[in-house]
Structure formats: structure tokens, C-alpha cells
Amino acid sequence: MNEETALVRKAIEILEDRKGENVVVIDLSDVSIPTSYFVIGEADNSVHMKAIASHFMKSFPIKTRGREGLGERRWVVMDYGDIIVHIFHKDARAFYDLESLWADHIVSRDALP
Numbered sequence: 001m002n003e004e005t006a007l008v009r010k011a012i013e014i015l016e017d018r019k020g021e022n023v024v025v026i027d028l029s030d031v032s033i034p035t036s037y038f039v040i041g042e043a044d045n046s047v048h049m050k051a052i053a054s055h056f057m058k059s060f061p062i063k064t065r066g067r068e069g070l071g072e073r074r075w076v077v078m079d080y081g082d083i084i085v086h087i088f089h090k091d092a093r094a095f096y097d098l099e100s101l102w103a104d105h106i107v108s109r110d111a112l113p
Contacts, residue, residue: 004029004082005112007061008037011085012109014059015041018052020087025112026102036082038102042093046073052087053078060085 008025015023020041029036043049053076057064062080069076074092078085086098099106 002113004036007080007083008039008112009109010061011039011056011083014056015039015052015085015087017059018055019048020052022093024099025107025109026099026105027107027112028102028105031105035079035084038084038086038098040086040088040093040098042088042090044090046089049073049076049087049089056085056087 012023012025020043023039023041026038026040027036028038041052043052050070050073053067053070056078057067060080065079065081067076067078074089075096076087078087088096
């Protein structure tokens with residue numbers, strides 16, 4: 001298992017530890033954008049979203065390069081370089097529907113290298 005894959009697995013674990021739901025991994029390593037993976041999860045409400053994001057930032061083994069959306073609590077995005085973590089409120093996730101944009105790049109946990 002390479003370092004990126006280990007970090008993706010850790011991201012999934014942290015999201016699920018705080019009851020993040022419907023976690024999806026999108027492998028973008030063969031696309032010409034400056035990241036390798038999106039890890040997407042959702043929260044039931046804004047308090048739940050803040051709890052997940054706060055726990056994530058404390059628990060993830062590397063520091064974030066940047067984050068957006070924590071104040072609005074509809075869509076929090078945290079940039080870790082090769083991994084971008086998205087935490088959505090359920091309504092916002094349905095509206096933006098990132099999975100449909102990258103449907104051919106969604107991978108199961110078991111398929112991670």
C-alpha cells in the first residue's frame with residue numbers, strides 16, 4: 001500500500017468514526033488536475049458537519065493546505081494536496097452531485113491499490 005492509499009483509508013476511517021455517511025472515493029490520479037483523490041462524505045446537519053470537520057482536522061496525520069466552508073456548514077472542503085476531502089450537508093451534496101461528474105472514477109475501498 002502506498003502513502004496516498006494509506007491516507008485515503010485514514011480519511012475514510014476518520015469520517016466514519018464521526019458517523020459521516022455515504023463515503024465515496026474518487027480516483028483522479030489519471031486526470032490532469034492537481035490532486036489524486038476526492039474523498040466525499042455527508043453529515044445530517046450543520047452541527048454534525050462541524051463535528052466531523054473539526055475531528056478530521058485534528059486526527060488526519062498531515063496538515064491541511066487550506067479549507068473552505070466551515071462557517072457556512074453546507075459544504076466543507078479540506079485540501080491535503082494529493083487528497084481533497086469534501087463534507088457535504090445532504091441537500092448540498094445532492095445539489096452539487098460531484099459523483100455524477102466523476103462517475104467513471106469512483107472506486108470501492110477494496111479496489112484501492
